[in-house]
Amino acid sequence: MTDINNISEEFMEFIFLGLDHGIESIKDGGGPLVPFVMTKTNEEKNLSRILTDTLEDGVREAENLVKQLNPKPKLALIAFDGYATIDSKRYDAIIVRSFDSSEADGLIFAQRYVPKEIGIGINPMGNSALVGYEPNLLKESNSIKLERKKLRWKF
Numbered sequence: 001m002t003d004i005n006n007i008s009e010e011f012m013e014f015i016f017l018g019l020d021h022g023i024e025s026i027k028d029g030g031g032p033l034v035p036f037v038m039t040k041t042n043e044e045k046n047l048s049r050i051l052t053d054t055l056e057d058g059v060r061e062a063e064n065l066v067k068q069l070n071p072k073p074k075l076a077l078i079a080f081d082g083y084a085t086i087d088s089k090r091y092d093a094i095i096v097r098s099f100d101s102s103e104a105d106g107l108i109f110a111q112r113y114v115p116k117e118i119g120i121g122i123n124p125m126g127n128s129a130l131v132g133y134e135p136n137l138l139k140e141s142n143s144i145k146l147e148r149k150k151l152r153w154k155f
Contacts, residue, residue: 002105004130011075011100014040018077019111019128021047022094026113028121032081033094037062039073055081066099066137074101076138084110084131091125101138108132 018038026033035050035058048065050058062078069076077098084093091112099106111128115121 001133002103002107004107007100007103007107011098011103014038014075015077015096015098015107015109016128017045018079018096018098019094019109022079022081022096023111023113023122023124026081026094026122030115030120030122031092031113033079035059035062035078035080037065038077038079039066039069040075041071041073063137069138072101072138075099082110084112084129086112092122095131097134097137099136099138101136103136104139106134106136108134 021036021038022033032055035055037048037050039046050062050065052058052061059078059080062080066076066078075098077096079094079096082093082095083090084095085091092114093110093112096109096111097106098109108131109128110131112125113122114125116123
C-alpha cells in the first residue's frame with residue numbers, strides 16, 4: 001500500500017491543485033461540480049471537463065478517459081462532487097481520485113463544503129483529508145492490456 005508520508009511533494013501539490021480547482025469552480029454558484037480530469041506530464045498540465053447527462057456517468061467517463069490515456073501521464077486525477085461521512089454525518093464534498101504512475105495505489109481525498117449562509121455558493125469546511133486507497137488507474141490499464149495480450153496467444 002502507498003505510504004502517504006512518502007509520496008512526492010509534486011504529487012501532493014497536484015492533489016491539492018485538483019481539490020482547490022474543484023472548490024473554486026463552485027464557490028460562487030454552488031454545486032454540483034462538473035466532473036473533470038486533470039493530468040500532468042513533465043510541466044504540462046491539462047484539464048478536461050466531462051459533460052454527460054448525469055454526474056454518475058461523468059465520473060465513469062472520466063475513469064475511462066484516464067484508463068485510455070496514451071501515452072500515460074506522470075500524474076492524473078478525477079475530481080467530482082460527492083459525499084464524505086465524518087462522525088456519522090454526511091457532508092457534501094469535492095472528491096479527488098489521484099494517481100501517480102510511480103506509486104502502487106491511487107489516493108482518494110475529500111474536501112467538505114457547506115452552502116454559504118447568505119447568497120448562493122459554498123464555503124470549504126475543515127481540512128481536506130485522505131479518505132481511501134484504490135487501484136492505480138495509470139497502471140491498471142497497462143496490466144489489463146498485458147493480460148489480454150497473453151490470452152490472445154494461448155491455444
